[in-house]
Amino acid sequence: MDVYSIITERIIEKLEQGTIAWHKPWRSIGAPRNLVSKKSYRGINVWLLAAQGCVSPYWATIRQINELGGQVRKGEKATPVVFWRIYVDGVEVKSNGDEQEPQHEPREEQGSRRFVLRYYSVFNSEQCELPGEVTERLALPEQRQLEPIEACEKLLAGMPNPPEIVHAGDKAFYSPTTDRVTMPPQSLFESAEEYWATLWHECGGHATGHPKRLNRDSIKEAAPFGSATYSLEECIAEMAAAYLCGVTGIANRTIDNSAAYIAGWLRQKLRDDRKFLVHAAAQAQRACDYVLNGKAQD
Numbered sequence: 001m002d003v004y005s006i007i008t009e010r011i012i013e014k015l016e017q018g019t020i021a022w023h024k025p026w027r028s029i030g031a032p033r034n035l036v037s038k039k040s041y042r043g044i045n046v047w048l049l050a051a052q053g054c055v056s057p058y059w060a061t062i063r064q065i066n067e068l069g070g071q072v073r074k075g076e077k078a079t080p081v082v083f084w085r086i087y088v089d090g091v092e093v094k095s096n097g098d099e100q101e102p103q104h105e106p107r108e109e110q111g112s113r114r115f116v117l118r119y120y121s122v123f124n125s126e127q128c129e130l131p132g133e134v135t136e137r138l139a140l141p142e143q144r145q146l147e148p149i150e151a152c153e154k155l156l157a158g159m160p161n162p163p164e165i166v167h168a169g170d171k172a173f174y175s176p177t178t179d180r181v182t183m184p185p186q187s188l189f190e191s192a193e194e195y196w197a198t199l200w201h202e203c204g205g206h207a208t209g210h211p212k213r214l215n216r217d218s219i220k221e222a223a224p225f226g227s228a229t230y231s232l233e234e235c236i237a238e239m240a241a242a243y244l245c246g247v248t249g250i251a252n253r254t255i256d257n258s259a260a261y262i263a264g265w266l267r268q269k270l271r272d273d274r275k276f277l278v279h280a281a282a283q284a285q286r287a288c289d290y291v292l293n294g295k296a297q298d
Contacts (some may be wrong), residue, residue, distance in 0.1 A: 205237025
């Protein structure tokens with residue numbers, strides 16, 4: 001039996017036995033927030049800050065950092081945070097967002113109302129040297145170094161026409177529009193095996209369906225969340241991840257969570273219809289073949 005058949009049989013066996021609930025294999029860091037006020041940033045600022053890929057969710061202005069008795073490390077670059085101020089007849093009536101050290105004022109008029117966009121610069125706590133009594137209160141995720149898995153790294157390096165992969169925030173997802181996989185930093189994962197299982201789901205699963213690769217209907221249709229097409233695509237991606245974990249020898253550490261993930265979609269969205277699993281397995285094999293060979297095998 002080939003690896004695809006072995007993994008499929010193991011997943012079906014676990015589905016029939018009843019799987020435990022799926023668990024997210026990485027820790028959440030929470031929304032970006034101010035180091036001093038603990039207030040969460042809003043709107044586009046969430047994306048501006050999360051895109052920097054820092055594990056710590058805490059940010060502060062250089063003045064706040066200095067007032068805490070800390071300092072920004074030499075050579076570190078600041079990230080802008082924006083907010084609006086609203087004036088009516090020259091009188092400020094509302095401010096949107098934190099107001100720290102505004103530096104810029106492009107204006108937009110709407111009748112008697114004037115909108116002033118301002119920004120200030122912040123640094124992540126990881127970019128700073130902070131007193132011990134400050135860092136002890138932050139409850140930051142433990143910085144762990146995962147052991148490399150050579151088989152996985154080699155397979156990813158040889159993947160033809162791979163998507164862009166970035167590490168930022170605490171969510172894992174694939175964007176067909178930008179052809180980009182976003183992953184949490186490795187240090188947030190429970191193990192190296194779970195990191196690669198998640199990456200294979202996004203990169204070896206979803207990304208292979210892009211029009212410039214396998215042109216899979218279930219990824220290019222942009223189906224709404226919870227629809228049968230969306231659910232099928234999730235099953236395809238997880239089956240592909242399970243196959244690639246089998247190919248690289250790490251399935252024994254990840255297959256329980258894969259089966260639980262698939263069971264969730266079958267039970268909640270597909271009414272336990274095993275025909276969807278058969279179809280997903282066929283599409284997942286094509287995806288896995290693409291990662292291995294650059295094309296789907298007939």
